[in-house]
Amino acid sequence: MIRTALTGILIAGLVAGCGANVAFQAPTIPTPLVEKIPMSVGLRMASDFEHFIHQEKVFGREEWSIDLGRSNAALFEDLFAHMFTGVRVLSADDDPQLLPLDALIETSIDAFEFSTPDQSNTEAFAVWIRYRLKVYDSEGKLISEWPVSAYGKSQTTTLGKSQALQRAAVLAMRDAAALMVMKFEQETQISSLLEQPATQSVPAVDPQSDPPDETDVQTTALEETTDESS
């Protein structure tokens, strides 16, 4: 019995030694130096934003489990509170028809990827996150869809690979936040909704309805933002 237990502990130890679990605290997004957009928006986040876990086995090496917790939810709640004069976070039970909103923004994650120092042959961890934002007008019509691609990179330190990966992910989230602060209006034209006749509510939205034309889909590129900041 004792031998079996010892063997189990040994095997568990070996398995744990071949994997890595990383858990996150929600990042703090500083107050951005921008003027708020004078709109009241509803924010509806994908269900996995409250507890996003990414699991991946790096080929021939470790198995990673990255628990972002509610980092994504915190990011968008904080960021939009800084960007708009009014933000209402909608739960699955909320009916936007009953709320006085100028627009509805839906957020989701298209992809989460990372690379380890072994893979990149550098001293750094890198994280890529691609969010997708959908903006609906007060009649529930999709007016803009914007994939936001963000990138973070952090050198390994004596504090360990888990901390370096966390730092890279936080930098990716800040990168997304910076991009949204800079380009949200330009990419989504959300302010144009204020010019439409005032309505009292946003109807319930079917995410499958009214897909945008291919030409309406906005993309981002570092080159554009570099030029913009030039």
Next chain:
Amino acid sequence: MNQVSQLIKTLVVVLTAASSTACVTSTVQDARQGVTGISEGDSIVIMAKSYHLGNETEAKYISCIEDNLARGSKGLRVIPHAEFVDSLFPWFEPRTAPAETKNLAKLMQRPGVAKRIEEQGIRYIVWLDGDTERVAGGGSLSCAAGPGGGGCFGFAWWQNDADYNASIWDLEGLESAGTVSTDVSGTSFMPALVIPLPFIARTQSKACKSLADQLHTFIVQEETA
């Protein structure tokens, strides 16, 4: 017991001497484009160029430069880079930071930016790029251990190059004041005859000290020899 104590003392002396005798060569250069100088109350901030552009400057190197510039009675007032970046979010993030001085005028017109910079008294932004890399190495060293004891035998060596460049931006004139660069090469080696004796070249530390000293001179004095 006394013999063991004597042996340990001898080893400490040998290792201390060894660490200072590893081979390091360094070059520091500056190129001045404008008149510099700093007043009481003025501060500087040390930033790494964006990783979006492929830069890999180590965080500990930036901290080292900050510490060296702030140290001593003639130390400069250095604003920690993380504090500066947060206070001006999102305009100095890796994606959004200005790449050239010609972008500064536009940046200063953004809401709140000039005010935040003035509140912190920032006169200069120093942008660092570069890193420390292992460029060569060789030799063979192996260690073994058994019931009767263990030991190492062999010889290993490696060469690190620390190559860093600092661009100094003057926020008073919204122009470049010039650049300072350092290139340090160090060869470390480790012979082992039972006990390995490391002769470590502190390449990055030397690059930090030499760049920080030259930056201090560059910023404080109007002209160097």
